Amino acid sequence: MDHYVISGGKRLEGVVPISGSKNAALAIVAAAMLLDGPCRIENLPQVRDIHLLLNICRGIGATITEEKPGTVTIDATTINTWEATDPIVSSLRGSYYLMGALLGRFGKAKTSMPGGCNFGNRPIDLHLKGFAALGASNDVTYGHVNLDCDSLKGGSVFLDQVSVGATVNIMLAASKAEGLTVIDNAAREPHIVDLANFLNTMGADIRGAGTDVIRVNGKRTLPARKDYMIIPDQIEAGTYMFMAPLTRGDITVTNVIPKHMEPLTAKLQEMGSTVEEGEDSIRVRHDKGTRLVGTSFKTMPYPGYPTDLQPQATCLLCFAEGGGRMIENVWENRFQYVDELKKMGASILIAGRLAVVQNAVLTGASVRCDDLRAGAAMVMAGLGALGETHVYEIIRIERGYENFIGKLTAIGADIRRVSDHPA
Numbered sequence: 001m002d003h004y005v006i007s008g009g010k011r012l013e014g015v016v017p018i019s020g021s022k023n024a025a026l027a028i029v030a031a032a033m034l035l036d037g038p039c040r041i042e043n044l045p046q047v048r049d050i051h052l053l054l055n056i057c058r059g060i061g062a063t064i065t066e067e068k069p070g071t072v073t074i075d076a077t078t079i080n081t082w083e084a085t086d087p088i089v090s091s092l093r094g095s096y097y098l099m100g101a102l103l104g105r106f107g108k109a110k111t112s113m114p115g116g117c118n119f120g121n122r123p124i125d126l127h128l129k130g131f132a133a134l135g136a137s138n139d140v141t142y143g144h145v146n147l148d149c150d151s152l153k154g155g156s157v158f159l160d161q162v163s164v165g166a167t168v169n170i171m172l173a174a175s176k177a178e179g180l181t182v183i184d185n186a187a188r189e190p191h192i193v194d195l196a197n198f199l200n201t202m203g204a205d206i207r208g209a210g211t212d213v214i215r216v217n218g219k220r221t222l223p224a225r226k227d228y229m230i231i232p233d234q235i236e237a238g239t240y241m242f243m244a245p246l247t248r249g250d251i252t253v254t255n256v257i258p259k260h261m262e263p264l265t266a267k268l269q270e271m272g273s274t275v276e277e278g279e280d281s282i283r284v285r286h287d288k289g290t291r292l293v294g295t296s297f298k299t300m301p302y303p304g305y306p307t308d309l310q311p312q313a314t315c316l317l318c319f320a321e322g323g324g325r326m327i328e329n330v331w332e333n334r335f336q337y338v339d340e341l342k343k344m345g346a347s348i349l350i351a352g353r354l355a356v357v358q359n360a361v362l363t364g365a366s367v368r369c370d371d372l373r374a375g376a377a378m379v380m381a382g383l384g385a386l387g388e389t390h391v392y393e394i395i396r397i398e399r400g401y402e403n404f405i406g407k408l409t410a411i412g413a414d415i416r417r418v419s420d421h422p423a
């Protein structure tokens with residue numbers, strides 16, 4: 001295994017092109033498994049989770065050809081099984097979208113229970129409730145989810161908690177169910193809208209994505225034979241935007257949709273950064289002489305402040321005058337990484353879903369990535385700290401950040417990837 005070595009204290013300046021959204025891509029690749037003809041998808045991020053999902057899809061018989069990095073043609077008409085039980089399936093969260101996709105395609109599905117980042121309990125009860133509303137029975141045995149129905153029929157689903165994954169899965173199955181499905185209290189994340197746009201481009205009839213009521217008129221066939229480009233990654237963009245105040249730098253993220261970044265831009269302005277929005281870019285500046293002021297964050301489903309930018313914001317608060325507070329409303333246990341920040345001198349008190357952060361001088365140490373976004377926060381901490389930081393278990397970061405080292409070094413970071421066990 002390799003790890004990152006970061007020399008802190010460098011001012012970051014320059015342009016970071018943002019890759020396609022990982023979470024949108026996971027939903028869209030799974031959605032391609034429903035289609036009755038080939039589709040061409042552009043702007044797939046070159047990250048581990050996407051490579052794994054593409055391999056799982058190949059494993060069940062889909063024909064996937066890569067035109068160039070990030071552009072693939074997927075033909076699902078060659079799929080020969082409704083079972084996705086390869087051990088890789090349980091190594092990533094996004095594989096759970098195969099439940100909805102295979103159920104929609106075959107009226108039955110058998111998949112391994114999903115894996116992914118560990119933020120405490122990650123139930124799938126709402127996904128199963130949604131499938132049941134479409135007429136599918138379920139049981140979970142020997143680590144597999146089994147779904148079955150005589151015929152998939154549209155139904156009404158009320159999600160008693162806003163769930164991105166359940167919204168996606170119900171949209172997938174409902175696209176091929178007979179009649180109308182209504183999803184109430186649906187998630188409104190940008191990638192829900194992107195999935196609806198993709199499926200509609202391929203022949204589906206989905207309305208209301210981006211609001212909390214989504215209506216899906218099921219179609220017997222989804223003819224596809226179209227091209228689609230995935231939206232930019234809101235979380236990747238946000239991670240780099242935070243690095244401007246962190247290093248008193250000047251960073252422009254390009255290929256972004258500024259509207260998706262609003263929950264973050266408001267916070268950066270509160271903290272003293274200057275934020276300039278272009279049509280598809282955002283420049284964040286924070287001059288050396290300008291105070292970095294602490295604030296409070298509260299994570300919420302979109303359009304609230306995203307939980308996937310929570311560790312990065314908590315890290316930034318360590319460097320802010322007066323520190324700040326972070327309330328984690330989405331996941332029950334997403335502060336595990338705080339112990340790693342404490343190894344670098346952070347002063348953070350956790351009380352349930354609240355983190356109280358005090359301003360501190362962080363110094364280099366050896367730290368571990370607990371999960372994907374926590375890993376990004378460790379790198380941020382290293383960039384802002386005095387001395388040298390060693391970040392381990394970086395495979396978790398590479399699940400979701402394309403060319404992380406390349407993009408960081410291009411804006412002046414001193415970060416390199418070294419082997420844990422030099423020869």
Ligand code: UD1
Binds near residue numbers: 164165
């Ligand atoms: C997705 C994202 C993840 C992000 C999360 C919230 C992907 C692959 N992952 O995860 O990065 O952190 O949205 O924005 O897109 N819940 C239930 N029952 C369910 C499902 C969820 O109670 O059946 C609860 C969860 O415990 C959690 C909340 O709902 O407290 C939100 O979870 P959800 O939106 O489903 O997250 P994921 O789709 O797994």
